[in-house]
Amino acid sequence: MYLKEPLWSETGKGDGSAKTEDYGAVSEVVKSLQQQRVYREVTLALRTGLRDARAEFSFLRVRALRSILKFLRSVAESDSTIDLFNQIQSIPQLQVVPVLFQHSLKESGDEYSENRVGDLSHIFGVEPMKLTSPSTDAEVALALRVLEGCCLLHPHSTALAHQHNAIQVLMNILSTRGVLEQGACLDALISLMVDSSFNQMDFEKCSGIMEVADLLRDQELDEDLRLKCGEFLLLLIGHVNGRDTPPLATIHEDTRRLLGEKSASLIWAASRQFDSTLDTEQRLTALQIQARRVLESLDLY
Numbered sequence: 001m002y003l004k005e006p007l008w009s010e011t012g013k014g015d016g017s018a019k020t021e022d023y024g025a026v027s028e029v030v031k032s033l034q035q036q037r038v039y040r041e042v043t044l045a046l047r048t049g050l051r052d053a054r055a056e057f058s059f060l061r062v063r064a065l066r067s068i069l070k071f072l073r074s075v076a077e078s079d080s081t082i083d084l085f086n087q088i089q090s091i092p093q094l095q096v097v098p099v100l101f102q103h104s105l106k107e108s109g110d111e112y113s114e115n116r117v118g119d120l121s122h123i124f125g126v127e128p129m130k131l132t133s134p135s136t137d138a139e140v141a142l143a144l145r146v147l148e149g150c151c152l153l154h155p156h157s158t159a160l161a162h163q164h165n166a167i168q169v170l171m172n173i174l175s176t177r178g179v180l181e182q183g184a185c186l187d188a189l190i191s192l193m194v195d196s197s198f199n200q201m202d203f204e205k206c207s208g209i210m211e212v213a214d215l216l217r218d219q220e221l222d223e224d225l226r227l228k229c230g231e232f233l234l235l236l237i238g239h240v241n242g243r244d245t246p247p248l249a250t251i252h253e254d255t256r257r258l259l260g261e262k263s264a265s266l267i268w269a270a271s272r273q274f275d276s277t278l279d280t281e282q283r284l285t286a287l288q289i290q291a292r293r294v295l296e297s298l299d300l301y
Contacts, residue, residue, distance in 0.1 A: 042084055045071050046094045053099050058133045061104055065142035068096065072149035082153055089154045096150050097157045101164035104135050104143035107172065137180055140173065144184035151191035158196040166192055167202035174211060179222045182215070186232045194239060200247040209233075209251060213258035217298060230267075230291030238271030263297045270294070 049071065052064030075081045088094050135143070147166075150157040170192070174185045189208070192199045203209075215221060216229040233255065240248045256264035270290040 038081070039084065039088075042075075042081070042088060043094065046088065046096070050094065050096065050099050054103055056132045058136050058139050062136070062139045062142060065104065065139065065146055069142060069146050069149065072146065072153060075153060076149075086154050086156075089150075089157065095157075095160060097147065097160040098164065100143050100147055101161070101166065101169065104139050105147075105169055105173075106135070107169065137178055140177060140181045141184045144170075144173070144181065144188040148184070148188040148191045151188075151194070155195065158192050158194070158199055161192055162196065162198045162202070165202075167199050167206055167208070171203075171206045171208060171211060174215075179225050182225055183228050186212070186228050190232060190235050193236065197247055200240075204247050209254045210258060213255070216259070216295070223295075226295055227288070227291045230294040231287050233267055234271045234287060234290055234294070237267055260299050262299065263294055266290075266297050267294055 045067075049064045049068040052060050053068065055061050055064070072085075075085045089096070147157075147161065151161065167189070170185050170189055173181055174189075177185070189203070193203060212229050212232055216226055216233070218226070236248075237251060237255065240251060252264065252268060255267060259267075270293065273286065273290070
């Protein structure tokens with residue numbers, strides 16, 4: 001959040017003649033006012049963004065999603081704003097994830113089949129029929145980025161997403177949408193499954209590993225997307241490495257069966273190399289290098 005410095009923030013910065021205890025009391029008041037101001041700014045930004053994210057027209061929803069994504073990036077800049085965002089997400093009216101699945105990530109045709117079949121009230125009634133434009137590719141990709149950000153900043157968002165069958169929705173996007181949405185979908189899937197056994201079980205039920213492996217092996221697919229699939233497998237297997245109980249207990253066997261012994265062994269070995277001592281940029285570079293090695297190791301014929 002990019003807030004201007006309030007006028008009262010200068011209060012207490014005198015010429016040094018004020019008493020120390022008076023300055024301390026004033027500082028506490030200023031700090032309290034600043035916290036209240038940030039809270040108001042955060043809630044206002046969310047209310048405005050979520051209002052437009054529910055709009056009937058896609059271009060309004062896209063604008064809202066861009067605003068929310070920018071907002072999430074600013075939230076991630078400090079621990080205090082992350083804590084505040086977590087507190088605010090406990091308020092149902094300000095929760096981001098449900099709005100995403102009720103609008104931008106709602107599967108096409110749902111609204112018509114649920115509300116219009118056999119319903120002629122819009123013809124014989126006095127109220128006009130409410131039309132909602134379908135989600136565009138850009139809107140779906142933005143919604144997935146917002147979903148990813150919410151899950152990374154607010155761990156309970158993974159549970160909220162599970163209530164809306166998030167894994168099934170995202171797997172459908174992965175198998176039917178274009179490259180733009182598929183890449184964002186893979187990143188969102190990882191954020192959904194981190195420390196969420198419910199979402200991991202849903203991924204297993206949807207044969208998610210098979211879907212990702214098929215994309216990875218598809219030589220006609222965009223190379224960047226295939227590399228993203230390799231990164232996905234490296235991150236997922238690294239996260240569940242060593243697990244011998246469900247969910248995803250058989251992920252090593254599944255990977256070996258789908259990609260072959262050479263690629264599976266490479267993924268298993270490489271996924272253990274992302275040491276926590278590496279900074280973000282180094283870890284990302286290592287991930288990209290290993291994903292390309294995985295792609296080159298595939299025995300396609």
